[in-house]
Amino acid sequence: MYRRFGSEVTVVEKGSRLIHREDEDVSAAVKDILEAEGIHIRLRAECISFARRGADTAVMVDCESGDPEVIGSHTLLAVGRRPNTDDLGLEKAGVEIDKRGFIVVDDELRTSVPGIWALGDCNGKGAFTHTAYNDFEVVAANLLDDDRRRVSDRLPAYALYVDPPLGRAGLTEAEARKSGRRILIGRRPMSEVARAVEKGETQGFIKIVVDADSHQILGASILGVGGDEVVHCILDIMYAKAPYTTLRRAMHIHPTVSEHVPAVLSELDLAL
Numbered sequence: 001m002y003r004r005f006g007s008e009v010t011v012v013e014k015g016s017r018l019i020h021r022e023d024e025d026v027s028a029a030v031k032d033i034l035e036a037e038g039i040h041i042r043l044r045a046e047c048i049s050f051a052r053r054g055a056d057t058a059v060m061v062d063c064e065s066g067d068p069e070v071i072g073s074h075t076l077l078a079v080g081r082r083p084n085t086d087d088l089g090l091e092k093a094g095v096e097i098d099k100r101g102f103i104v105v106d107d108e109l110r111t112s113v114p115g116i117w118a119l120g121d122c123n124g125k126g127a128f129t130h131t132a133y134n135d136f137e138v139v140a141a142n143l144l145d146d147d148r149r150r151v152s153d154r155l156p157a158y159a160l161y162v163d164p165p166l167g168r169a170g171l172t173e174a175e176a177r178k179s180g181r182r183i184l185i186g187r188r189p190m191s192e193v194a195r196a197v198e199k200g201e202t203q204g205f206i207k208i209v210v211d212a213d214s215h216q217i218l219g220a221s222i223l224g225v226g227g228d229e230v231v232h233c234i235l236d237i238m239y240a241k242a243p244y245t246t247l248r249r250a251m252h253i254h255p256t257v258s259e260h261v262p263a264v265l266s267e268l269d270l271a272l
Helices: 024-036 129-144 173-178 194-199 227-240 244-248 260-265
Strands: 010-012 040-042 049-053 056-060 069-072 157-160 166-170 183-189 205-211 217-223
Touching (some): 024 205, 183 260, 205 260, 227 260
Parallel strands (some): 010 040
Antiparallel strands (some): 056 069, 157 166, 205 217
16 A cells, blocks of 8 residues: 555565465465565564664664665554453453453353353454454354354455455465365466456466365465455355365356356366
8 A cells, every 4th residue: 555655665574475374375476466566575584673764764674685774764563463351350250361361262252251252353263354243143143043153163264455355265275285185276377367367457366275085175265356255155165065066067157257266176186
């Protein structure tokens, strides 16, 4: 956003790559997208420190290459977040919290005190708007509708709003490999997606991970135009516990990004 407003922007990352929770190919593609916008990326910044340089601010990075410091007008420091539970009087009510300050809940979001539930960011179960709303649905179903729902029933899903966006569902490729499963992987670059070509937005790719034995879809990463919307057709198949062949045989509308999902599922390769 700041870059598109006209600012010179440098991202300083302590790790060896951006967004370390994603697969390496996703991290690399996002880096390429940001650099194409003119954003400077500094990785492996091991000795980060700050100093004043007149009216400006200096960030010491000590990276493996490049200038040892970056000068700018402002520094935005991203250090994560913690739950705002300090002033709720939880200790007086006997509500248990963990060492990070999150309220401890069970699979139906009950706290350690009968009659008290914890929903949203304060319980550490997602920290997204959509997970917070789903927390409400879980509690309301159990409390009011006699319809047992559990937090563990939901699948990981989120979007990373770079431009183009990343839509994510289920396991990453790395997580699937680590699980010991035999996996199939399908990939397609956005440069082969007609809708992306028509819009002139061909950065990114579609990647889907499938269990080779059960034929269940394990996860997907869709980095590209409409990726935050397209990923839902995969997410819905995962919730239905239907085999990937159900989606592979589906007829999707042309010209869309979604029409390439069945095509990707028709070109799966066994991961080595």
